[in-house]
Ligand SMILES: Nc1ncnc2c1ncn2[C@@H]1O[C@H](COP(=O)(O)OP(=O)(O)OP(=O)(O)O)[C@@H](O)[C@H]1O
Ligand SMILES: Nc1ncnc2c1ncn2[C@@H]1O[C@H](COP(=O)(O)OP(=O)(O)OP(=O)(O)O)[C@@H](O)[C@H]1O
Ligand SMILES: [Mg+2]
């Protein structure tokens with residue numbers, strides 16, 4: 001039954017979606033069956049793997065209001081072994097709509113329970129917020145992978161995120177652990193990048209992945225072609241970095 | 257009485273805070289009295305102008321629960337003529353806490369009404385979401401300035417943002433206009449940057465600022481020193497770009 005990993009950081013634009021798409025795809029290439037869940041109303045992971053929003057009649061919101069079995073909503077992608085549970089801008093209404101509903105933090109957990117037997121890994125792309133959708137992801141997950149852009153504001157928000165993870169562990173999901181902190185958009189030419197990475201390793205030690213994702217424009221180009229980097233440009237720095245993250249992710253799992 | 261401008265885009269990491277801090281500071285340097293309102297629980301604008309969160313006893317949340325007069329919460333910054341109404345991570349509770357409260361969309365408007373007589377301009381830095389705090393900013397504002405990172409995902413979210421602005425204009429704030437779309441993190445060497453800028457100008461014409469903010473690492477370094485770019489490195493590309501935005505912003509105002 002699948003291990004569920006939330007990819008979360010309330011700081012915006014740090015590489016959550018880019019990591020969700022490309023780590024999932026890299027593991028699928030290694031032969032694992034992977035589900036990518038888009039839990040962000042922006043639906044960037046959905047369009048980033050080539051699914052046009054206008055064509056989408058079924059998505060995560062329909063699972064939450066129990067109108068459809070989750071298996072009906074899941075779709076294949078261009079990568080063999082990688083499926084997606086798509087999002088839609090309609091999801092933005094969940095925050096207010098479910099505020100009075102009992103167990104509103106477990107909507108996603110219930111949705112994924114019926115899907116877990118069919119996959120090795122399930123990755124959840126989160127929105128840049130600590131609202132109800134991200135809480136749902138933290139409740140449904142075994143672990144949290146935290147992309148950290150190698151810039152100042154990204155460091156600042158980590159305290160709040162780690163506190164939220166601790167609170168979720170105390171009250172809603174006692175098994176939740178941190179999968180790791182993944183440095184992203186690292187630019188070897190910039191002192192700022194090196195300083196932030198040093199600070200991360202100093203404060204968080206082995207929680208920080210050895211692999212660093214370098215800034216690479218091919219990663220920013222790939223979504224406009226609706227493809228993960230491994231299909232868009234498999235020889236790029238970005239593709240190599242995410243393949244290395246996939247290998248390190250598997251090696252770290254083996255240590256538990 | 258001040259013109260109020262919301263700086264909003266639900267896409268994360270597109271340069272909202274960087275624009276809020278540096279455009280405010282550039283206008284203060286020109287001799288205008290400017291208030292920067294931090295309406296994001298991440299409080300990046302607050303720390304970016306050098307105010308440590310641990311030292312903060314009064315902030316925007318206290319204005320919302322009417323415990324304190326807004327004038328008591330406003331603080332000066334290192335730039336003459338620029339004040340800040342600080343945020344705090346406690347603000348994240350507003351989303352759920354005020355859900356049943358009547359007129360919950362007008363909390364910020366009421367707070368700013370007592371401050372408007374003291375300034376020429378009030379800029380509101382928004383969180384990467386279309387939740388209640390951003391709605392409050394759109395209700396309190398005369399116009400919305402939309403930073404758009406010159407990358408693919410940033411283009412995608414514009415439709416949803418423009419729709420939200422239209423809905424707010426219809427039901428809550430009939431005078432709300434778009435101040436303009438400001439291209440950010442433009443990298444002259446990248447085809448992607450040029451393509452996105454072309455697309456922006458094609459779809460939105462004169463709504464797009466002529467001035468473009470180039471990618472410039474000095475802009476990313478400045479917040480870790482708690483200074484706007486005009487104090488951190490006034491000769492940098494970033495400082496020149498935001499001075500040019502300030503001039504264009506004033507020239508566009510004169511056209512109304
Ligand atoms: N390593 C990288 N090198 C270059 N560009 C990158 C890299 N990683 C991500 N990007 C680009 O940076 C922007 C932000 O990344 P992304 O959208 O994945 O972040 P996010 O954390 O998911 O954002 P949000 O908070 O809005 O959900 C996107 O345009 C993306 O294509
Ligand atoms: N023109 C630029 N050149 C280089 N770096 C920039 C530029 N503008 C912003 N940055 C950096 O990019 C990151 C994202 O910018 P910023 O935090 O201002 O975006 P935001 O839209 O406010 O993010 P959020 O959605 O989290 O509120 C920050 O680390 C910032 O320092
Ligand atoms: Mg994302």
Ligand SMILES: [Mg+2]
Nearest residue numbers: 272273296300
């Ligand atoms: Mg910001």
